[in-house]
Amino acid sequence: MSTPPLFDDAFRAQLATLFAWRRDVRHFRTDPLPDETVAALLETMALAPSVGNAQPWRIVRVRSPALREMLAAHVDAAVTVAGAAYDDARGPLYKGLKLHGLREAPLILAVFSDEAPSTGHGLGRATMPEALVYSTVMAVHTLWLAARAQGIGLGWVSILDPAAVAAMLDVPAQWALVGLLCLGLPADPAIEPELQRRGWQAREALHVVDR
Numbered sequence: 001m002s003t004p005p006l007f008d009d010a011f012r013a014q015l016a017t018l019f020a021w022r023r024d025v026r027h028f029r030t031d032p033l034p035d036e037t038v039a040a041l042l043e044t045m046a047l048a049p050s051v052g053n054a055q056p057w058r059i060v061r062v063r064s065p066a067l068r069e070m071l072a073a074h075v076d077a078a079v080t081v082a083g084a085a086y087d088d089a090r091g092p093l094y095k096g097l098k099l100h101g102l103r104e105a106p107l108i109l110a111v112f113s114d115e116a117p118s119t120g121h122g123l124g125r126a127t128m129p130e131a132l133v134y135s136t137v138m139a140v141h142t143l144w145l146a147a148r149a150q151g152i153g154l155g156w157v158s159i160l161d162p163a164a165v166a167a168m169l170d171v172p173a174q175w176a177l178v179g180l181l182c183l184g185l186p187a188d189p190a191i192e193p194e195l196q197r198r199g200w201q202a203r204e205a206l207h208v209v210d211r
Contacts, residue, residue, distance in 0.1 A: 009190070011205070013207075015050060018145060018148060018149055019145075020191055021148055021189075021191055022108055022144055022145055022148050023148075023153065023155030023186075023189075023190065023191070023193060024107065024154070024155055024156060024193065025101070025106075025154060025155045025182070025184075025186045026097075026098040026099065026100065026101050026182075026186035026194060027039070027098060027101065027154050027186065027188050028101040028104045028105040028106070028155075028182065028184035028185065028186065029104075029109060029184060029185040029186070029187050030104055030106060030151065030184070031106060031183065031184070031185050032094075032106045033107050033152065033183065033185075035058070036101040037082055037152075038106070038107060039149065040192070041143060041146050041147055041150070041152075042059065042143070042147070042181075044122045044142060044143070044174075045057070045139050045140075045142050045143040046116070046139070046144065047142060048135070048138045048139035048140070048141070048142040049132035049138055050120070050132075050135035050136075050138070050206040051117075051120065051123070051124040051128075051132060051134065051135050052093075052120030052121060052123030052124045052125060053119070053120055053132070054114075054117050054119045054120025054123075054125075054132060054135065055117075055119055055120075055133070055135075056114040056117045056119070056120075056132045056133075056135055056136055057110070057111060057112070057113060057114075057139040057178075058112040058114050058171070058175050059109055059110070059111055059112075059115070060109065060111075060169050060171065061109055062108040062109070062110060062169070064109045067168060067204065068103070068130055068166055069103075070110055071160075071168065071180065072100070072101055072102035072103050072106070072191040073102050074158055074160060074161070074164060074165070074168070075102060075159055075180075077159050078159045078160050078161065079099050079100075082159055088124065090200075093162050093198065093199060093200055096198065097195070097198065097200065099157070100155065100157045100182065100203065101155050101158055101184070102157065102180075102182060102183040104181070104182075104184070104187075105145050105182035105184040107156065107183045107184060108180070109180075109181045109183065110165065110169055110171075110177065110179075110180050110183060111136060111139070111140055111177075111178050111179045111180075111181060112166070112171055112175035112176060112177055112178060112183070113132050113133045113135070113136035113175070113176050113178050114132070114172075114174055115129075115132060115174045115175070115176050116174045117132070126144075127211050130147055130189070131174065133178060135147055136143070136178045137164075137179075138157070140178065140179050140181070142202075143181075151183060151185065151191070152183055152184065153183065153185065153186035154181055154182070154183050155181065155182040155186060156179050156180075157179075157180040157181070158179070158180075160180060162176070162177035165177055165180060
């Protein structure tokens with residue numbers, strides 16, 4: 001058996017700092033990310049836990065400028081539609097938010113979850129098939145932390161039509177979109193969430209219920 005590593009107080013303190021600095025980034029520098037850095041991040045992402053060890057995450061790296069612009073235009077249109085719902089005091093706040101970095105971020109990844117993988121042999125998901133998606137979300141979070149540890153920001157774009165994005169990227173029908181991700185060096189790194197800084201939503205106290 002392997003000997004587990006011992007994580008000391010200094011490591012735990014740095015880990016807590018990493019968690020605190022894991023921010024949803026929208027403002028990116030355009031500096032390219034080295035291919036070896038991206039490859040290492042994806043290898044770390046693949047260490048995420050998954051139900052039945054199914055490893056259902058499927059990744060599309062968007063390299064085509066035309067596809068990138070199609071995605072950006074699609075999200076822009078969705079942002080406009082969503083903004084129409086804010087006809088109250090939040091309207092001006094909403095208009096001031098930058099909700100994606102699809103044109104600036106040097107790396108765009110679309111992460112899908114395979115809803116019928118041959119891997120895992122069905123273990124752990126007979127009564128909770130959504131555990132496949134949960135596994136893919138864990139992979140995204142693993143990527144997020146690994147990127148932040150290298151000074152790389154990640155922004156998760158969710159104002160979109162998953163079916164439309166899947167059609168643009170021409171993926172298999174059993175792949176369900178989990179996240180459209182922008183990665184790159186942050187233009188204005190900050191430990192406080194941007195939505196909190198801009199007055200959209202403060203951090204809530206943790207809710208724990210004992211039974």
